[in-house]
Structure formats: C-alpha cells, structure tokens
Amino acid sequence: MKLYYSPGACSLSPHIALHEAGIAFEPVMASTKSHKLQDGTDYYGINPLGYVPMLELDDGTRLREGPAIVQYIADLAPAKNLAPAAGTMQRYRLQE
Numbered sequence: 001m002k003l004y005y006s007p008g009a010c011s012l013s014p015h016i017a018l019h020e021a022g023i024a025f026e027p028v029m030a031s032t033k034s035h036k037l038q039d040g041t042d043y044y045g046i047n048p049l050g051y052v053p054m055l056e057l058d059d060g061t062r063l064r065e066g067p068a069i070v071q072y073i074a075d076l077a078p079a080k081n082l083a084p085a086a087g088t089m090q091r092y093r094l095q096e
C-alpha cells in the first residue's frame with residue numbers, strides 16, 4: 001500500500017501507525033503547498049481534495065481522513081493493540 005504524506009503534517013499519525021503495525025508500505029511525499037509529488041505529478045489527479053494523509057491499498061482503493069486511516073491500519077494488525085476492538089464501547093471512546 002501507499003501512504004501519501006507530507007513531513008510535519010497530520011499524515012504523521014498514520015505514518016507512525018503503519019510502522020507500529022509492522023505493515024510494509026510505500027511512503028509517497030505530496031507537497032501541501034504545491035500539491036505536486038516529488039516527480040512533478042499533480043496530486044489533485046490522485047486525490048481531488050488535495051490533502052494528506054491518503055492511503056492507497058494494493059487494489060487501488062483510496063481511503064482519506066486521518067481517523068479512518070489509523071483505525072483501518074489498527075484493524076489490519078489486531079495483535080498490536082493499536083486500537084480497541086471494533087464494536088466495543090472502548091472503540092467508540094477512541095472515535096469520540
């Protein structure tokens with residue numbers, strides 16, 4: 001999977017979560033100012049909303065919004081206890 005991120009931005013939490021989960025991923029830097037990737041690709045062509053973080057799964061599915069992304073990552077690695085189990089009150093407390 002790919003994580004579209006920008007240094008020092010709110011994409012840091014999914015970046016950390018991916019490392020904590022031990023999940024292999026490709027970090028792709030997207031400028032929050034120019035909205036270009038390092039190779040010059042227009043980031044708006046990838047994410048029409050223009051912001052990071054965005055996670056792209058191997059099947060091409062794209063997931064936005066930091067809170068959704070970190071919970072998705074946590075659910076991929078339940079043994080790492082990064083988030084309470086889905087459906088529990090503790091999970092809703094996390095979302096709250």
Ligand SMILES: N[C@@H](CCC(=O)N[C@@H](CS)C(=O)NCC(=O)O)C(=O)O
Pocket residue numbers: 009010011032033049050051052053064065066067
């Ligand atoms: N609602 C989004 C907001 C993401 C967001 O505001 N990202 C900022 C960096 S912290 C960004 O990419 N700003 C550039 C832009 O919006 O064009 C989320 O929570 O993930």
